Amino acid sequence: MGYATNPIKQFDIIEIFSFGSINGFDLVFTNSALMMLVSVAIISGWLILTTRGRGLVPSRLQLVSEITYGFIANMIRTSTGSEGMKFFPLVFSLFTFILVSNILGLYPYFFSVSSQLIVTVALALLVMGIVIFYGVWKNGFKFLKIFVPSGIPLVVLIIVVPIEVLSFLSRPLSLSLRLFGNMLAGAIVVKVFAGFVVSLTAMGLIGIIGAILPLAMTVALTGLEFLVAALQAFVFTILTCVYLNDAIHPGH
């Protein structure tokens, strides 16, 4: 009972050990922290080990690293121009971190970092913080032009500017909640169907026959969740690029 049938249980934060507390701040090492470090280890290990050979003709594994590199580099170049390439390590880290932690979260009994609200909020705020600071630092007051679309008569601006401000303010919210909601809901749905399989098979032969349908659903949903995991990482990254583009070139 518990993990197998309770779809909420998978989000429990479990303390593994604690480094004690500094000024009342508890430095507890949890399963969440473990999965973050595992994601970082997988990404770094993969990228560094597969490119160790520096093959002129890439091996298959090296090709995966190169394709990811090219994919993100292209995404930044097409959405922000070559100026945005200074954010390449950030965007690349965001994409790989979200992608790997999303996919790791699909593994049964693994903890899904991206279905913790604080994690997605922190990542979204990091992006918006960089957008605002870089935008103001580079453009000064001209950064405010992102609220004023060009080529619109003054009368309309009175309506448009508040809308633009509101949409800007809602960006971190939508950015974080989209990722959080997708991963949370997906994990719960898969667990609910998987839980049906566990409870039904415990009921004997009829239950086992009845469990076929939820098992099929679990398999299908797992496939769908892989798609969602990759798609949400992509969406988060491309929106980051779009927002960075606003910071680099304010005024649409």
Place this chain on the structure above:
Amino acid sequence: MAGDTTKTDMQAQTIDQNGEEIVIKLDGKDAYGEQLQTSTQYPKEEKPFPPFDPATFGPQLFWLVISFGALYLLMSKIALPKIGEILEVRRDRIEGDLAEAERLRQKTEQAIENYETELATARAKSHEIAEKTRTEIKSELDAKHSEVEAELSKKLSIAEARIKETKLAALVNVDEIASETLVSVISKLSTKISIKDARDAVKSVVKG
């Protein structure tokens, strides 16, 4: 003291009794016991849904900063420059190879062109030499031919002269032989004839 001990004994007894009852119940219904356990746990789990639990925010943020910061540093300092370098080296290499191939191709074309012009000149030269040799040989042949012909005609004329001479001499001899034959024929026949008359007669016949 004494009252206290009796009280605890009593309690222990009741607990024992209850415990026995529970044991019996547990033996009879295993599922019931489990349900009882979870239902007693439920009130304790009044803490919020884990992703919304503010108590977890601090440590998660702390570890997120550490892990994401480490990831950022590893990516920006090690992994990405390395991959970028690999891609750049490859691009340079491919461009270099293409340029080299283009250079070699041009070189090959140049070589082919040179070969063809050389071949053409050689052919022309050989043709010239052949022509020259042919004319030389022809003129030499002609010269020799004419020389031989001249010699032959000279020899022919000499031979003709000699033949003429011989013929003349022979003719003179013929006259002589005829006269002598005439003399002997006539003298045999009857009358004597002088050699001088015979000669005159032969002469008149030959001339006649």
